[in-house]
Amino acid sequence: MAQAKSAQQTPFWYNLLLACLKPLYRWKIKQRAESDVLFQQECIERFGPFQPPKNLHAMWFHVVSVGETNAAQPLIEHYLKLGHPVLVTNTTKTGQARAKSLFLKAPYLDLFQAVYLPVDQKPLLKQFFALYQPKILALVETEIWPNLIAAAQQHQIACILLNARLSEKSAKGYAKVRRLTQPMLQQLTWMLAQDSATLARYVDLGLDQTKSQVVGNIKFDITAPTDFIEQAEQLKQDWQLADRQIITLASTHAPEEEILLKQLQQHLNSNPNLLCIVVPRHPERFDEVYKVCQNLNLDTQRRSLGQRIEANTQVFLADSMGEMWLWYAMSQACFVGGSLNEPGGGHNILEPMVLNVPTVIGPRYFNFQSIVDEFVIARGILVGENAEQVTAQLLGCLDDSKQRQQLIEQAQVVLQRNQGSLQQHIQLLDHYLKAPDAS
Known part of the structure; x- marks a missing residue:
């Protein structure tokens, strides 16, 4: 695993807020769980001690829910077909179900794993990175977490925001916590945006424009299984x-x-x-x-x-x-x-x-x-x-x-x-997969 290096620290208030909300989050998971077994399994994946990895040094795709999973489908499938191990993390139950229905089957059973994303707390992410030792972290569309991105930077793992989109409404929300948003965006390795409006909004929030480009929407390259x-x-x-x-x-x-x-x-x-x-x-x-x-x-x-x-x-x-x-x-x-x-x-x-x-x-x-x-x-x-x-x-x-x-x-x-964005995504990911120092 790459030698860890310093990363910008997230604000104290953010980490305190996460600690305060954690019991409520656990309660919410219990309320929607279909059984005690599923509740315990989800808690293990979100709060540790995490599921053992099928493969070390996998390509890690974080996809929030169904929409992001669908967007990442052609990318994930491309790398699985090449024999790359892939780890997918989701935020929602529906997203994880979609990921497993697409890829947790022959011939990818030994290469593919899907778990929930850990809560964005420093100790949990430190444990997760040490356990899975991912080769690259690809965030899909809008899911950006300050401690997650900082942990990738600390472990010298390329953290790329793929197929990025940001509505005007969401941009206004991020702007209200600029002291949290700006350092987070500055630690991204690269961003591929769906359109120029999204790129402009991210740059306004603090993203380095020299580490980004507009390549269109990868969803147009999707094919039906x-x-x-x-x-x-x-x-x-x-x-x-x-x-x-x-x-x-x-x-x-x-x-x-x-x-x-x-x-x-x-x-x-x-x-x-x-x-x-x-x-x-x-x-x-x-x-x-x-x-x-x-x-x-x-x-x-x-x-x-x-x-x-x-x-x-x-x-x-x-x-x-x-x-x-x-x-x-x-x-x-x-x-x-x-x-x-x-x-x-x-x-x-x-x-x-x-x-x-x-x-x-x-x-x-x-x-x-x-x-x-x-x-x-x-x-x-x-x-x-x-x-x-x-x-x-x-x-x-x-x-x-x-x-x-x-x-x-x-x-x-x-x-x-509108097709063609997929190939540009693949070219960028291939570049960082081959790079000796990903970040």
Whole structure:
């Protein structure tokens, strides 16, 4: 392992705040844990003594949740195929489930490991770095932690912010704690930004512009895993779905399921071929969403119970984790959630588009503003102002084959125009992988 060197110290108030919040964080983990065994496992990964490493000197990717995991997917897959060991840390349960569903399988079982990111405390990170001895640390999109970045600097490990994005709202938040933000950004080895606006915001906060560049969004280079496509085709046969019209409501938040299902209710009751797959964003809401379906008297089956879609099934609650590709692959139209609720913000629209699924969203998509705007201009996506309009657009995609094909074709134009960021990411990572002194 590289000889440790000095790094800028994080403010006393920040470390005191973490210490005070730690018991509350542990309590929150216990509240959402599905069992005592899972609670203990998560605590071990977040607070130590950590899971033993499968491999030392792995490439370490930190991806917060599902969106960041999806963004990093082509990068992680590239290096696993080359035989590089990869360690992935997540902040959320859904993110870890997605990472494991993508990579914790043959032929990567011996090379891939996914654990939760330790709490950003100096003693825990010192223990984690000593145990895993990573070769490089790649932070994906927006997840930057002061003590984590300082620890990488101290251990002479290159710390690179990949596919970086920063909204105006988030930048204002970081600006309020500039004494914490500026030293943290100055310790980054390099940053690859999605767009010039993101780069400008980071530079304004204290990033050295000479250690950054704009390379576009790596999400445009994503490809659908073939095993999920094959599984979708098999389920269509097994569940006799050839004649069904399938809409997926994906990554939904409250009250999106209820308001959309209310709009779809009369159509589901009058059209026995219509089927709605609902995929809530957060697993702790699975039971809540099932009650919504029951209250609307919709015939509902649940993935978690091993139930299948029957001839009379109106709603299929996909209350599983890490299977979003599967549900998109079974769809003829989809709604991407987090865009009708308050405050909203939206989620990744590129996954269904890669699979040629016409995509509808609500009006609150500021987390993906630049991406969505490009598809709007190209008429490759539909944006509804409310649940009634979104529902009409989804049904229109099913009924109007010409409109559906136009949406697919225009979306593909935008996707192909924006590809290429992946190779630039690989070139930078390769440079630091080969460098004798990574930082």
